Amino acid sequence: MNHPPSARTLLVGLAASLAASAALAVTPADLLRTYSAQAGAAPQPARGQQFFNASHGREWxxxxxxxxxxxxxxxxxxxxKxxxxxxxxxxxERFTDPAKAEKWxxxxxxxxAGRECTAAEKADVLSWLLTLQP
Structure with a gap:
């Protein structure tokens, strides 16, 4: 009987994947594609800007x-600081190291937010950040 992988198994796999890719620099667009794929949806920059500037029931x-x-x-x-x-x-240098991006x-x-962000939230925020140009 097949059982779906546990959350822990998925997290360990993600951590190993991120650790392996950490040795390779990526572009912010590469990281955005990863988060979007994990979310299973296209990122929404407007939603990312809203998340970034909103209070989520916490002080900051x-x-x-x-x-x-x-x-x-x-x-x-x-x-x-x-x-x-x-x-x-x-x-x-921002968003070129997947492990560092995940850490922050x-x-x-x-x-x-008092919790980890979802892949969709990360994709939305990063997609908004990528719209900001000099």
């Missing part, structure tokens, strides 16, 4: 640290 929004339009350096709301621009057009999505989504 993404914009609390990154700014409403993250094309300039931000500042961590609690520590005051400077944060490089989030939009890839303004910081070419996990941390920041927990701070902002």
């Amino acid at each position: 929004r993404c914009a609390s640290c990154h700014g409403a339009v993250p094309n300039q350096a931000g500042r961590h709301a609690a520590t005051g 400077s944060i490089a621009p989030l939009a890839p057009a303004f910081n070419p 999505f996990r941390r920041n989504c927990n701070d902002v």
